[in-house]
Amino acid sequence: MSPPAVDQGPRYAKGFCGGNDFVLLIDPDDDVRLTGNAVRGLCDRYRGLGGDGVLRLVRTEFADPALAGDAEWFMDCRNPDGTVAPMCGPGLGLIARYLLDAGLIAPGEVWIGTSVGAKRTVIDDRGTTSIELLPPEFLGSSSVRLGGREYPGSVISLGNLHLVCFVTTPVEALDLSAEPVLAGPGFGDADLDITWVNVLADGRLRTRVYEPGTGEMRSCGTAVCAAAAARQRAEGAWGTTVVDTDAGPLSVTLRGHGKTVFTGAASVAALGTLDATWITSLDKEPS
């Protein structure tokens, strides 16, 4: 046998769910100290492994003992800029897929701990995941300025905060290379993700999403749900909405009793071991 060809660091998987890709660190015993530099390096699409975020999968007994009775596994989710993401629907879907493929759960429901509580995900034997998000909570109105125009919208919380702006000109025409600037009220210290939405002739929605610190996102599970929730609030109809994103169509179901269900296909592309020297070198880079 030859040596393993890496200086063995954390185990990881690269995978996808609902239009996003992630680096999943498999850290059951809570051994990995994940710095902002390491997260930024891992998510870098040229100098790292590339991803819309890093998910650290930890046993809940170590991550949040108070939740351990509700969920065996916990998702410690980080944004590409290194900050903590309180919630990420597609992240939960990918974790469910990993647990299923690893034989750690059976098809059906799984509860996964997050910093906003234990969340229920249902996965079938083909990897389609339905993720229950928090009920959307309407916090008020605000607006954002972009390219000399001001866009009014609704601020909606799904654990993280979204400003949803309906527009009638096609969202494809927006220039998101410049940074949108919040022009109306903020809501606490948290940054607002901004989502511009068109209602299409066939009833689908078309979105583009900007995340402060990251820039434009091809897709974002909670943003898609916030867009559907804002439309439901304006028009009153419950049910399933298809939302076209830069990463393809996604599906959101809203019901009167408050549940939000985000549906996406999850897959694991690769599984392996990070080189410990390499991940340590990321930590030495300027932040």
Added chain:
Amino acid sequence: MSPPAVDQGPRYAKGFCGGNDFVLLIDPDDDVRLTGNAVRGLCDRYRGLGGDGVLRLVRTEFADPALAGDAEWFMDCRNPDGTVAPMCGPGLGLIARYLLDAGLIAPGEVWIGTSVGAKRTVIDDRGTTSIELLPPEFLGSSSVRLGGREYPGSVISLGNLHLVCFVTTPVEALDLSAEPVLAGPGFGDADLDITWVNVLADGRLRTRVYEPGTGEMRSCGTAVCAAAAARQRAEGAWGTTVVDTDAGPLSVTLRGHGKTVFTGAASVAALGTLDATWITSLDKEPS
């Protein structure tokens, strides 16, 4: 023991050398049939693993028996658009690093088979690689049109073909979002990579590179060498040139007896197994 959590496909590494990143498939027995769709999917930075190319590492006895006496290992290199790349300096550097880390070679020299012959690479125990490329061969002149301007340049072969255009306006100002169009003679069927070069005040070069089928490249080992060779030809001085690329500075040494040596740091970031179902799914996507 739990299952491996992937449907076990080819072994792979993700790694870097000289400003480029690659997916390295470890296929000693020549088992992997690598289609254009699979290469494009693997290199995709959102739907795949991301990379400037796929390197398939095969025993030379299977890949090219005639070369087996000169090199134990062979690099089957593919561009991100799925086409075969005859040569890739940084690819050789990464393979040398993988072989070193896997205990398959010692620090020092290693000969690696390519479709343009066996190539010598020297690697030290810290992963710095010096890769010997073909002597640059001047084939003639041509020109390229971009943004309403025509840029004359020299066509140089280093196994693959490059058009090197010296310009006095900063290359940073070039808009490479539009496709440059060859305006002068082509040279056979092969596409020409286009490199625009500034000579900086301190003698360094600054390059930007466009690869047909791929678009702008942050860096390209042979393009950097072609730029240094074109300058040597114009000015007559041999020796080492530092070339600033979008991926950082690289070093090229030209000597009168024809050798070209490209120097870059190589590292393996991760090592693992691809999911067989996932890589098969790539093959079903429209080309």
